[in-house]
Amino acid sequence: MLFLSLLLLSPLFADQNDEMMLAAYSDPARVWGNGVERVIEEAYRLCFKTRILGGKVMNLRMPFAQNNERDKLTEEAWGFLGGGKGNPVFLWEKINEVLDSPDFSLYTETLSDGKEKVIIFDLPTQTWTSSRDLFDIARMKAGSYRGLPHRPYVLTSGQGLEETDVYNYLYCIGLAGMDCSGFVWHVLSYIASQDGVDLGRTLGRALGVKKGDDPSWYAGTGFYNSKTTQIVPVKDEIASLRPGDILLFRGKDGEMAHSAIVQSVDLKAGVIRYLQCTDEAPLExxxxxxxxxxxxxxHPDISLGDLSLAWTQSRYPPFPGEKASPFSDDGERFRAYPEQGGGRVVRIRAVTGVIDKLAKMK
Incomplete structure (x- = not known):
């Protein structure tokens, strides 16, 4: 009887053991230890979700939230949920609502009917239509793109929903995601929270937050390049970099146009891993x-602008057929506009103490 009872209970114990093993295997500490690298990795993973959509298991990433780059030809601007600064928990809740909507179900069916077509998104109205017009399809195949910034065109095979299709829908219809500085703020806030620091409250005055406003709304790339004492310049050499540092990429007007955050610096292997949110990247x-x-x-003393560095991140237009980025990779973008000062690296003073504590735990 005892043997039979143990036999009946063994599947339960097996499931529990499997879950424990899976949790241990997926723990960022296995790769990154217990320092700030692990914390940043945890913040990064909060921006991913696994869903079953269209009969497929899909690993979805938080979409990019454009900053009015696409409303130049429209009469009125539209806004992304949370202004591109929402935290992942809030955004995923809204994204799940979008993915569970009847309209997304229709979108999935349309992309799974086995017929080639062009999907035409309209961002201002958050709607989409499809065209099976042979001329529309032929033009797209020939590279004659007819879309506009606020009306992207996407050629689809009709062979089923893919992760890139989900991204297109969330970007154009869901209007939910993070912009580059919103993602950096999320990571910095997560780091600060490890020591009980409320970054928004701590930096409220430096950010110029008005009463009742969310501090994250003010944490744009411009703030990371501001002259406030909370912004600490980092010496331009690889050996000076550390996790939590912010990479700033300059725009043609001289202002900083993009930000990313360093996750790890491996001086022995010669690798810097940084994280970012942008749509000028390969589709996936x-x-x-x-x-x-x-x-x-x-040579750990060389500048990030040194031509010997290999920046692996390639840059592409958000939708095939749109105007390509003037830079082939992030390295070109970081080195761009040297007459304006080019790219730079900074860190947030309010977070440095937390990072120092975490470094001792590694």
Whole structure:
């Protein structure tokens, strides 16, 4: 009888053991230890969700939230949920509502009917239509793109929903995601919270937050390049970098146009891993993704602008057929506009103490 009872209970114990093993295997500490690298990785993973959509298991990444780059030809602007600064928990809740909607079900069916077509999104109205017009399809195949910034065109095969299709829908219809500085703020806030620091409250005055406003709304890339004492410039050499540092990429107007955050610096292997949220990337990487810089470990004193560095992150237009980025990779973008000062690296003073404590735990 005892043997039979143990036999009946063994599947339960097996399931529990499997879950424990899976949890241990997926623990960021296995790879990154218990320091700040682990904390940043945890914040990064909060921007991913696994869903079954269209009969497929899909690993979805937080979409990019554009900053009015696409409303130049429209009469009125529209806003992304949370202004691109929402936290992942809030955003995933809203994204799940979008993915569970009847309209998304219709979108999935349309992309699974076995027929080639062009999907035409309309961002201002958050709607989409499809065209099976042979001329529309032929033009797209020939590279004659007819879309506009606020009306992207996407050629689909009709062979079923893919992760890139989900991204397109969330970006154009859901209007939910993070912009580059919103993602950096999320990571910095998560780091600060490990020591009980409310980053928004701590930086409220430096950010110029008005009473009742969410501090994250003010944490744009411009703030990371501001002259407040909370922004600490980092010496332009690889050996000076550390996790939590912010990479700033300059725009043609001289202002900083993009930000990313360093997750790890491996001086022995010659690898810097940084994280960012942008849609100027390969289709499957649009949104939150990881990027790398490779350097010669024998020369840790070189500048991030040194041409010997290999920046692996390639840059592409958000939708095939749109105007391509003027830069082929992040390295070109970081080195761009040297007459304006080019790219730079900074860190947030309010977070440095927390990072120092976490470094001792590694």
């Amino acid at each position: 990487e649009r949104g939150v993704h990881e990027s790398y810089i490779r350097f010669d470990p024998a």
